[in-house]
Amino acid sequence: MQRVTIAQVAERAGVSTATVSRVLSRRGQVSAAVERKVRRAADDLGYQVNVIARALRNSRTDTVGMVVPSITNPFFTSLVESVEHALGKEGKELFLCDARSDPQIEARRLASLAARNVDGIIVSPSHGVDSRPAVQQTADRLPLVQLDRFVDGTTTDWVGVDDVAAMRQVVDHLHDGGARSAAFIGSLMTHSSTEQRFAGFRRRAEELNIEVKPDQVLLGDYSVEWGEAAVARLIAEGGLPDALVCADDLIALGVTRACRAHGFAVPRQVQVTGYDDIEFSRLTEPALTTVHQPRDRIAAEAVRLLAAAGAKDAERGPHAHISLVPTLVVRDSTRAAQAPPDRI
Amino acid sequence: MQRVTIAQVAERAGVSTATVSRVLSRRGQVSAAVERKVRRAADDLGYQVNVIARALRNSRTDTVGMVVPSITNPFFTSLVESVEHALGKEGKELFLCDARSDPQIEARRLASLAARNVDGIIVSPSHGVDSRPAVQQTADRLPLVQLDRFVDGTTTDWVGVDDVAAMRQVVDHLHDGGARSAAFIGSLMTHSSTEQRFAGFRRRAEELNIEVKPDQVLLGDYSVEWGEAAVARLIAEGGLPDALVCADDLIALGVTRACRAHGFAVPRQVQVTGYDDIEFSRLTEPALTTVHQPRDRIAAEAVRLLAAAGAKDAERGPHAHISLVPTLVVRDSTRAAQAPPDRI
């Protein structure tokens, strides 16, 4: 239970603490003989650095903090996995926090990460507006990259996908499958993802003359339950359009399920699309057509930006916004291309 | 970018650093007037404690480390969520690590957590044997609780469910549904979960005269893919038994999917059960019959044990093994009770 300190190692090896430090942190020149003695002593005693003490001295922890809106959302967990992997290559570790989609909790987590002297922070903000103060304050104190989502009006690095381009692909695909009317089912417009995705959807739908009734834009949250509820509401209020475009896969899973429960065949009577390409999206019946996010790439870019920001301590260059183009994964919840009905 | 220290607050408030410390860590008596001055100064300067410095001084971090085999397994993420919640009530934070099912990575994570002076560790070991040295060493240095899985031959606290009792319920239920033969699909017997679950399965199957062919015990890993592969193998080698008992929900999801893909109706021709009750288990077609683990309760007990171990520093009492009884959730992948065929 007693910790072994550098001083004890020094005593046993018959050298000074400075020498031990030099050996153990492999800095500075030490003769081979002394090095051997020190390592020997350290091993014998079972010495382990005290990262806390080292961090206090160096004001570096080799730790990166990450805050996600929800750790139970498979999209974020796979993003976390990618980030951890990318970080591992740099010899850094990840300190993960769950904001539970609450900007207040999020603010606490960010503050606490900063207080723990993490070298940088990766955050997918919970709210497009309310998350701003905490995110901006944190970004003023240390390197910070926003991932996937971002907060309106903040000046920080950001990495994500081009939601508008993605939605264009989605709508084109649905149109090819014969859709002439569509509904959009998303979360409240409280964060950038839904906002961007809806904007992309709406724009392309207009261009293609796909009908989108105002009361067929339904906003709730990113959950299976909400997807189910939304479909129930649509049916109650007059029936389903040709296509249901969902802002994420969880919603789409619920939507698909509810459609089938209410006797609507997917994709024959109604087409459904998701977003994110979580693992389960291929497991439902029918497997979901969705937008694949290049998670590893997103993670790698984020880590790279963080490293760069950490390096040039003096002055920060302009912030980077890296937007990757996602790909459409066509599965069984949409129809293959066909000539539009009126052209037959 | 510059950190505000206690000294700056002290100067601005016109008091000593000791007084500031007393106010900010709410220890010791301070006059109301001084307290107000100090708080004022701290707010003005935007002071935030340096947790690192405090930790070095106190050798306490109010942080608990958690290591799970896989952060993409929904069972573990929901367990993490429960633990974080339970910890929040104690004012502690969670430092989460993913071992990627690799005892080596796991060992590194454990060491690193210990080096960071976490107050305690919650670990669900990746391997029933290979995880032992790291887990035992860590447990010797600080409070440690094993969750869900455990390592053979270690003396630490443990919280989980009674797998044997759970499997008894599963087998009874399948038998009620008419099953007279069954296969078991699990991970390699490299960790306690599968071991225990298989033992429970086998024992009850024997008691009920349910046939289990030796080559119908298939061991791979906890993944959807393995579930799919296992079914393919069973079919290739002579067909499916009445029931397929899976060691976790991911496997069961793959199993169900593969059964349907190969034209076997679930549950009419073959019954399938899972284990864990992850959220997606109710979303597949058919919804999965599975064993529900009381996650919140498991988490609460673990946190309680950790707190207790942290308190009595002097001598550790005997270690506790807390085993909770899980409940069977009957959904649509199994058949309702019926009189056994031979009794009709």
Add this chain to the structure above:
DNA sequence: CTGAAAGCGCTAACAA
């Protein structure tokens, strides 16, 4: 009730 000062374990000047 408040202040001075020591020291948690480590590293980096600076000396030798």
Add this chain to the structure above:
DNA sequence: TTGTTAGCGCTTTCAG
């Protein structure tokens, strides 16, 4: 190449 020493920011005796 190695040792001496100061100090990272905080808490906590011990005096006052």
